[in-house]
Amino acid sequence: xxxxxxxxxxxxxxxxxxxxxxxxxxxxxxxxxxxxxxxxxxxxxxxxxxxxxxxxxxxxxxxxxxxxxxxxxxxxxxxxxxxxxxxxxxxxxxxxxxxxxxxxxxxxxxxxxxxxxxxxxxxxxxxxxxxxxxxxxxxxxxxx
Numbered sequence: 001x002x003x004x005x006x007x008x009x010x011x012x013x014x015x016x017x018x019x020x021x022x023x024x025x026x027x028x029x030x031x032x033x034x035x036x037x038x039x040x041x042x043x044x045x046x047x048x049x050x051x052x053x054x055x056x057x058x059x060x061x062x063x064x065x066x067x068x069x070x071x072x073x074x075x076x077x078x079x080x081x082x083x084x085x086x087x088x089x090x091x092x093x094x095x096x097x098x099x100x101x102x103x104x105x106x107x108x109x110x111x112x113x114x115x116x117x118x119x120x121x122x123x124x125x126x127x128x129x130x131x132x133x134x135x136x137x138x139x140x141x142x143x144x
Contacts, residue, residue, distance in 0.1 A: 059079075059081045059082045060078065060079065060082045060083070061082070061083050061085060062076055062078060062084045063085045063086075063087060064076065064084060064086050064129075064139060065089045066086060066088045066089060066090060066095045066097070066111070066137070067089040067090055068090070069090075069134045069137060071086075071137055071138065071139035072089075073139065074138070074139065074140065075141075075142070076139065077141075077144065078142070078143055078144070079144050080121060080122065080123065080143055080144065081120060082120070082121060082143075083120050084118070084119045084120075084121065084129075084141065085116055085117075085118050086108065086116065086118075086119065086129070086139075087114075087115075087116045088111040088112065088113050088114060088115045088116070089113075089114075091113050092113060093113065093133075094110050094111060094113070094133060095108075095110075095111045095115075095133055096108060096109065096131055096132035096133050097117050097119070097129055097130070097132075098129070098130055098131075098132055099128065099129055101125070101127055103123050103125050104121065104122070104123050104125065104127055106119050106129075110133075119141075121141060121143040123143065124143050125143055126141070126142050127140075127143065128140055128141075129141060
């Protein structure tokens with residue numbers, strides 16, 4: 001077994017090491033006092049930026065054709081406040097797009113050929129856009 005090499009510290013050196021250790025501990029405590037508020041502040045700023053981006057970004061526009069007594073897109077995924085333009089591309093048929101839900105309602109009235117109805121989905125959910133003239137027509141819109 002090899003003998004261990006230990007340095008012997010004088011009482012003054014021990015005292016200096018203890019003082020240094022206490023100073024380091026005190027500095028850490030001071031730093032940690034402002035770290036939590038700083039983390040909270042940075043986190044709040046990030047959340048604020050994300051919320052502002054959501055509210056200041058322009059809504060997206062989607063176009064859906066009504067042709068041959070059907071919606072030309074059977075399903076659509078959009079974000080809240082996006083706009084869906086429903087265009088009557090049937091040269092000789094009228095349409096009447098509507099949404100009748102407890103959470104969201106829309107009625108385009110009669111759409112003559114080449115007419116357009118714009119629906120802004122203001123609430124999240126899944127909605128059926130139907131035609132009041134052609135009952136088999138259905139467009140499912142998932143709003144996130």
